[in-house]
Amino acid sequence: MLPIPTKFTLVVGHGEGDKKLTAFDAALLDAGIGNMNxxxxxxxxxxxxxxxxxxxxxxxxxxxxxxxxLTSDVPGEIISAAIGVGIPEDPSSFGMIMEFSGFCTKDEAALKVEEMVREAFAMRSLALKEVKVKSIEHKVERCGSVIAACPLFYETTGGGY
Structure with missing residues (x-):
C-alpha cells in the first residue's frame, strides 16, 4: 500500500504538437509534470x-x-480544461477533486468544475470551507492539447518522496 499523500497543488498547461500524443506531452511539460510517471x-x-x-x-x-x-487537431478550435478542489471545513475529513475539459472558454470550464465540487460535497453531506480552481484554454493551431491537474505528493526530504 502506498502512503497517503500529504500535499497537493493545482497545475495547468497547454501545447502544440505534430501528433495528438506529442501535443499532450507538450501540455504536460507546460504544466510542469511532463517528466513524471x-x-x-x-x-x-x-x-x-x-x-x-x-x-x-x-x-x-x-x-x-x-x-x-483535451486534445484537438481542428485548427481554430478553442479547447479548455479546469481542475477544482473542495477543501472541507473539518481538516480531519477528506475533500473532493473534480476535473473538466471541453470545447469552451476557460471561464466556462472553471464554472463547471466549481459546480461539480459543490455538488460532490452536497452529495456527501460534507461542509465545504473553500473551493480552489485553476483553468486554461488554448486555440488550436495544428494539433493542440490542454491539461488541468491536481498532483498529490508527500513531504520531501532531500530530493524525493
Missing part, C-alpha cells in the same frame, strides 16, 4: 492534505494525479 487517481483529496503553490520532484517520480485533458 503519472498515476491517475479518482477524485478524493486525502484528509489533512495541505496546499502548496509549487512542488519539485525528481524526473521519473511516481506521481498520483487527478486530471482533465
Amino acid at each position: 503519472l498515476l491517475r487517481v479518482s477524485s478524493v483529496l486525502p484528509p489533512k492534505c495541505a496546499f502548496e503553490n509549487v512542488f519539485k520532484l525528481p524526473a521519473g517520480s511516481l506521481l498520483p494525479i487527478a486530471y482533465g485533458s
Whole structure:
C-alpha cells in the first residue's frame, strides 16, 4: 500500500504538437509534470492534505494525479480544461477533486468544475470551507492539447518522496 499523500497543488498547461500524443506531452511539460510517471487517481483529496503553490520532484517520480485533458487537431478550435478542489471545513475529513475539459472558454470550464465540487460535497453531506480552481484554454493551431491537474505528493526530504 502506498502512503497517503500529504500535499497537493493545482497545475495547468497547454501545447502544440505534430501528433495528438506529442501535443499532450507538450501540455504536460507546460504544466510542469511532463517528466513524471503519472498515476491517475479518482477524485478524493486525502484528509489533512495541505496546499502548496509549487512542488519539485525528481524526473521519473511516481506521481498520483487527478486530471482533465483535451486534445484537438481542428485548427481554430478553442479547447479548455479546469481542475477544482473542495477543501472541507473539518481538516480531519477528506475533500473532493473534480476535473473538466471541453470545447469552451476557460471561464466556462472553471464554472463547471466549481459546480461539480459543490455538488460532490452536497452529495456527501460534507461542509465545504473553500473551493480552489485553476483553468486554461488554448486555440488550436495544428494539433493542440490542454491539461488541468491536481498532483498529490508527500513531504520531501532531500530530493524525493
